[in-house]
Amino acid sequence: MREPGGDRVPAIVGPTAVGKTAVAIRVAAELGCEIVSVDSRQIYRELDIGTAKPTAEEQAAARHHLLDVAYPTERFSAATFQRAGDAAIADIQTRSKRPLLVGGAGLYLRALLDGLFEGPPAQPEIRQRLRAEAELDGGEALHARLSQVDPVASHRIHRNDTLRLVRALEVYETTGEPISGLQSQWASGTPRHEAVIVGLRRPREALNRRANARIRAMVADGLVDEVRGLRDRYDREAPAFNGYGYRELWDCLDGLHSEEKALELLRRNTHRYAKRQLTWFRSDSRVMWVDVADDATTEDVAGAALEAIASAEKGEE
Numbered sequence: 640m641r642e643p644g645g646d647r648v649p650a651i652v653g654p655t656a657v658g659k660t661a662v663a664i665r666v667a668a669e670l671g672c673e674i675v676s677v678d679s680r681q682i683y684r685e686l687d688i689g690t691a692k693p694t695a696e697e698q699a700a701a702r703h704h705l706l707d708v709a710y711p712t713e714r715f716s717a718a719t720f721q722r723a724g725d726a727a728i729a730d731i732q733t734r735s736k737r738p739l740l741v742g743g744a745g746l747y748l749r750a751l752l753d754g755l756f757e758g759p760p761a762q763p764e765i766r767q768r769l770r771a772e773a774e775l776d777g778g779e780a781l782h783a784r785l786s787q788v789d790p791v792a793s794h795r796i797h798r799n800d801t802l803r804l805v806r807a808l809e810v811y812e813t814t815g816e817p818i819s820g821l822q823s824q825w826a827s828g829t830p831r832h833e834a835v836i837v838g839l840r841r842p843r844e845a846l847n848r849r850a851n852a853r854i855r856a857m858v859a860d861g862l863v864d865e866v867r868g869l870r871d872r873y874d875r876e877a878p879a880f881n882g883y884g885y886r887e888l889w890d891c892l893d894g895l896h897s898e899e900k901a902l903e904l905l906r907r908n909t910h911r912y913a914k915r916q917l918t919w920f921r922s923d924s925r926v927m928w929v930d931v932a933d934d935a936t937t938e939d940v941a942g943a944a945l946e947a948i949a950s951a952e953k954g955e956e
Contacts, residue, residue, distance in 0.1 A: 648728065648832050649948050650740035652677070652748065652920055653839035654913035656850040658931065658940065660693055662839065663741040665941035667701040670739065670948075673731045675724060676705045677742030677751070682715050683707070683879040685869060688862045690884065691853065704731070704738075711869065711879035717750040724751040728832070740834070745795070745919035752832050756822045758806075759813050769805040778804055789817035794918045797882045835951040837944045838926040840917065845933055850909045854902065863888055863898070883908035927951065 649670065651663050667674055676682070680690040684707045693703055704727040709715045724740075724747075731738045740748065773781055778797075781804040786793035788811050796803045810818040841849070866888040873879070875889055887908065891901035920926050927947045931940050 647952065648738055648740060648752075648834045650677070650748065650752075650834050650836045651839065651944060652741075652745075652836060652926065653743060654846060654916040655691075655743055655909060656846060656853050656913065657839045657841055658849070658937070659741055659743070659839060660691075660697060661937045662941045662944060663739060664697060664701045665937060666944055666948075667739050669941070669945055670737055672737045672739035673702040673704060673734075675727045675731070675738050675740050676703055677720075677724075677740050677744050677748050678705075679715070679720075679744040679747060680879070680882075680884065681706050681742075682709050682720070683711050683713075684709065685711060685872075686865075686879055686885070688857050688860050688865045691857070709879075711873050711877045714878045717746050718755055720744075720747045721750040721755060743916045745916060745923075749923075752834050753830050756818075758810050758818065758821060762809055762813050765809050765812050766805060769808055770801070773801045773805065781805065781808060784808060785811075789819050791819035791918075791922075792817060794915050795819070797912070797915075799882055799886070834925065835948050836923070836926045837947050838920050838928045839931055839940065839944075840928055841931045841933075843914075846913055847910050850913060851906055854905055854909065858902070863892075867892055883912055 649666070649672070651659055651666065653659055663674055666672065676693075678690070680686055681692045682705055683690070686692070692706060697703075698706070705720075705723055708723060728738045740751070742748070769781065778799050778801050781801070782793060782796070782798035785796065785804060785807055789807060792807045796807060798804075807818045810816070810821065814821070840846075866885055869880075869885065870889055870892055875886070880886055880889065883905065887901040887904040888898070890896060891898050896904075929940060929943045929947060
């Protein structure tokens, strides 16, 4: 559906550490936007340093929505995000502002723009068996099996995301079809929100260097102490800690490996996550890519993003 006022919802997406936040703040200022965060971890309170949550200064420069809206113990699904995102967009538009979607959580973005893939009904016996296997062998075994039958989905789903691994394998066992293929067929329908999506990308080596530099900065800013505080208050299996980013240092504090090893794992897992994000967004033909050079300034990239948005909106007139 078209948004009130005839404007499509602009979005800035891309992998972690590509530089979305700084660019989005410039774009928001130019277009009169408020930012709707599309990040599956920045929704959680108390997870600040490890999620690269926008700073107080950045949030003062542009109003942000959907930050700090859940406790670490709460499960925040794509359906929950869809409802929260709809409410944020409606709230922004009541003030004659434009929403600007910003983030790297492809599933959340798709839920908000296109709706949710329901798939076949749950099969309790299959689901129970897969969950039991996950408890016995961990997510590694399920992830390896999924990579055999649905490599596209296995690239999108983290090996620690047991909930989604079980669902993907359940759908395959029920239908004989990979869930990624069924999702592609479903995604060709009418969108819930018309959007113009700009993707930021950098060469792999440059992106990895930026990710490594950001991890060093996080450690300098107190990441280990942040994890220690969360470890004192919450269980390691709380939904907020599913996936990379906190488990590596958590295990270090539990004595399972050294801090040096934890940071090595964090770098590796961050690089892998960025690769999965790019794979997801490359599959969306709506994304207009801006290639970011090493020497490009934030103003340069924001200008290119604004040109892409203006060109897309002019083309539909």
